[in-house]
Amino acid sequence: MKINLDVDVHHLTRVEGHGNIHVKVKNGKLLEARWDVVETPRYFEVMLKGKHYSSAAPLTARICGICSFSHTLASLRATEAAFGVEIPEAAAILRLLAKHGETLQSHALHLFFLAAPDFLDVPSAIPLMESHPEVVAIALRLKGLGNKICDVVGGRQTHPVSLQVGGVAAMPTGLPDLPPVLEEALEDLASTVELFKTFQLPDFVRETEFVSLRANGDGYPFIGSDLISTDGVLKAEADYLAMTNEYVDGNNTSKWCRLSRDSFAVGALARLNNNYAQLRPEAQAVAGELGLAPVNHNPFMNNVAQLVECVHIAHDSLDLIDQLADMKSAPTMVEVKYRAGEGVSAVEAPRGILYHHYKYNKDGKITKANCVIPTTQNNANIHNDMRALVEQFATEKGMTNERLELLCSMLVRAYDPCISCSVH
Amino acid sequence: MKYLGIDPIKPKIAVFDFTSCEGCELQLANKEDTLAGFLNAVEIVTFREISSAASDDYDIAFIEGAISRSDEITRLMDIRKKAKVLVALGSCACFGGVNRMKNAYDLNQANREVYGKIAKETLPVRSVKEIVPVDLEIHGCPVSKAEVERIVQHLVWDIPYTQPVYPVCFECKQRYATCSFDLGQLCLGPITRGGCGAPCPVGGLSCWGCRGPSEDPNYEEFFRIANEYGYGDDEIEERLNFFGGFEGVR
């Protein structure tokens, strides 16, 4: 067989952050298939040292511009755990609503702007404004809704200000504006499902261990709870290090992770594989329509899982706003008394489970910090998937460098990696 | 899209990211209600975060992020050569942003702490203007898309743009907010450049100064006030250093 393929992507596009793909196939033999993260490191864990507890969340929010709410929430919860602070019920609901806003915004951005162009054969969403105006209109409405929720609850679309140690600054005044837009979004999501039915996902399966939060009986998990894997590992939140097992790879500025196998996956697909039963029936129905049932081992199905989650979130947000309507004068903040202590928090960022871990001294200043990012956990798995993908497809008839490059790129994008996040 | 018989220039825009969270880039794709108009007014030729198309032929380069590695310096110098107008987008590009706090630590030790034995290359954080000349700065962490729109309009019509010179307090007051100082928070509003609409004090967190100093700020009085309200020099220092815009004012 005379198959020679050579793919070299320097700074993959339509992903957050900087990563490279190298594939070399010589005479049908795989010589190399690499996914390398080359993002500039920022040393957040070092910068956190010595900082006052009130700086932790605003600082770690800047780890990532796309999932700044997740970082904020993870950070706040870690601090609250260290100080033994219990936030009021209304604050917990508001935080989950803000989280939903972020997930919706992030998933919509990924599905329409980063992933969809591959399926519609264009380099970006910009040309779609002419060729598929209705798709773009839906995309903008959904993303806009996510941003609006963030804005109303968090005070800003990116890097929230109202979410603070002890709860949420105040009951937002803009809540009543949201339900009508959410109702509209349900229709837009239905149209999106129809669109996704027309997309051909690559037929690729590699058995994988999926890690996520585990539902604690109160619905699909987003903020804090036990940790679970499809290989049967179950750990407490505070025991996260046993779940992540970070190590440094020479080619990457991002660390890599392993658990039962030499890599594992986190993200929408992992959440869904572990917590399918907790999805709202409307979301389960959509999953069924799109052929997604747990446990699914096709990484490209992560796109579908995101869409299913959007449906879940839209319905859930309406419920949360309903609950809040009866809590107009309920407290949203408790007084915070700092003390020496240690806290861990796990939050499901849009692209997977995110951990923050701080140690505080008696002055309320950080002495040690650790953040483990979803994409850090995914990177090794992407790398392994890519090897398998190339092995499966390299020998396919008519395979060209371009097609292989597209396939590999689509694979990385399917994970919706947050690369600068992973190199924080 | 003619205006009063005048054809706008449709500038070719390229967006590049360096050491940052890519939040400012993300803002470019936000403000969904006017996004179509925004994307129509310019020709985006390179924007890695949302597009696979790329070209070296551009008029305006938006630079997001601080500079903290040697390859970034080379890349930036190359962009400067190609761009007619170079815009620093966001506080990381303008001042180094939160990244600048890294400079207070020993980098070798930092490397050991994060990466153990396999150290990664890193340089002290610098802003874009510390490396190449910058034509226009858009402050903020993240930038406000409304302000970006305004600036892009000025670029599209090629007319000069003036930044607001007043401090954040002014807009904070216009939003009917209660002063953070009254609520027991240290606020940099009195010395920080306005234009953001004061989302932070209005949202319940005081202003942390992401947009850097306003024009002719009264530092002396501000420090006196902060002390008077009971904030120690350490606290003030930590806050001033947060976004890198106030380096050396104290």
Add this chain to the structure above:
Amino acid sequence: MTTLLHPYDVTQESDMQSPLDFNRRSRLKHVDRTFKAEIINIISLTEMEKLFQVRIMDDYYRSKFSYLPGQFVMLELPGFGEIPISISSSSSNKGFIELCIRKMGSVTTMLHKARRGAKVGIRGPFGTHFPMEKMHGHNVLLIAGGLGLAPLRAPIFNVIENRSNFNQVDILYGTKSPKNMLFNYQYEEWNRIADINLQVIVEHGADSWTGPVGMITSLLDDVTILPDDTFAIICGPPIMFKFVCERLTDDGIPMHRMFVSLERRMHCGMGKCCRCNIGSTYTCIDGPVFDYWTVMNLKEAI
């Protein structure tokens, strides 16, 4: 349910509807309405200045629009801003007005791109004027520095058109350099046809320049001033008219016979925004034309 409070609509206020005079004093309804006007011609004067001939499009409003030398209009580029600009043409001109505009900031730069036929907005006219009638039968000394010639052109036209009403007329004009000179195509006409003694001085000469070089005050050395019979009109940058006015005071011209046009930041033209306010004086209503005594009393005026 019966209404407790009845909405009040200003636009229905009958006694407010018709203007008392066309300068729209007391016209409550639509004080912010601009007259749409077409740029009918653009004359490039220097690198920085262009002369725009602008015509109000509505026939009725155009026929009603009248102004006096020294008044200004608020010129609007919808979507870009509104700026005060002195009317630079003859007040007897009914068809169009002329605005001489220097490219400075955003609105003026945008305006410099405009083509013939573009439609802009005009509000006004606003402000006080040079009291030309008072000067009848006297000598008139018109002194301009730089762009100051633009507002001075209206009184110059007035003098020319009513030449017999004035005695000796001098125009002294100073600019940075010969290439900054405005309206030089008209000097000959003013000199020869209108019998006006026009003198130009530049701060920095050039090879082709044969005229005098120096500060504008040095031109005054060669002008005979009859203190009891002379009115002076001075337009230019603050520092210039300070020097000139002090010099003329020394020469004996009473302060109330010297008129200057002040420049201030303005956002409304109607004595509301306060940007041009100096103590209790609104430059847009009580000015821009002031006599020198008033200016002296404004403390910060210069």
Add this chain to the structure above:
Amino acid sequence: MLHKTINKSEFRKLVDLLMENEEVIAPKQIGSDIKGKAIHQYLPVSTFDEIDLDYEITQYSAKTYFLPYCENLSTCTFDDDDWTQNISYRLQPRILLGLHACDINALLKLDKVMTRDSFPSPYYVSRRKNTFIVGIDHEPCEGGFCQAVGADVVTHGFDLFLTDLGDRYFVAINSDRGFNVLSRVRIKNITQADTKAYLEARQALAPVFETPYMHNLPNLLDIEFESPVWEKWGAKCLSCGSCAMVCPTCYCYGVGERISMDCSSSYKEKQLYSCNLLDFASVSGGHNFRAKKETRLKYRYYHQHRGFSETYEEPLCVGCNRCGRVCLAGINPPEIIKDLQLEGIR
């Protein structure tokens, strides 16, 4: 002016009735500061219980309901090379409840600028005429000096004005619509006892605090134009404009225009400004007529206490001292005026 009394329970009914029909703005406690002092603000309310009529002073004045911080003056729509300008004014009536005398006096001063003179402002007039004002008597607030500027008593400029007589209010009716609205509930004619009670109540509101000595202030300001007092206070000024934003009478503004990204429409926006902001008097080309903090600060006082007096025979300031309270640097009229008086004597 007609006078009646109304029981407090009836008054509550009246407010409920008003609330059913229109937007009601009233003083509302929004929290407390770190020292535990209540913070009040004029805000839209939807139930009577949200209202706190016994407030001392609101942090912001009610000015924003007449001169909004940002107001759309006109919009333009573009069509090829042409455009059309559209202007509309606020028409919806609303009720502003619980204004103190100083704040009503402030409106009367604004009326002088905005409704008379050469160019009345239709934007202001239409908001003013569409606002139903119910005032209420209250003792002067701490630090206020309304009495010194004659702003503690008000005789017009409102629809209804209340004086608390314990179980009932003594109501001054100053407009036909005020009369009409009152006729919806049970009111009583005033008795001699009511009048006596009213006068006693007023008496109790007499000066409580030391107020600054304002004698001959307009002339003093003119004479002390170069006084070092301005340098002393100017050095503290943050040039943030907070004073003008909370002041019930400061009305300076700027106008800017914005065009939509697709050039299909634009609008002209008025934004209240402050003479303390750095670029208040700067012009294109870089010249700033008031480049120094102290000059700008001085001119705020100059306008309030001399300029306005020259034109209207009374100061613009109503002595609420909101500007003094809001200023982080502690710049306040009573102390500045005191300093000027001392400086004048020296």
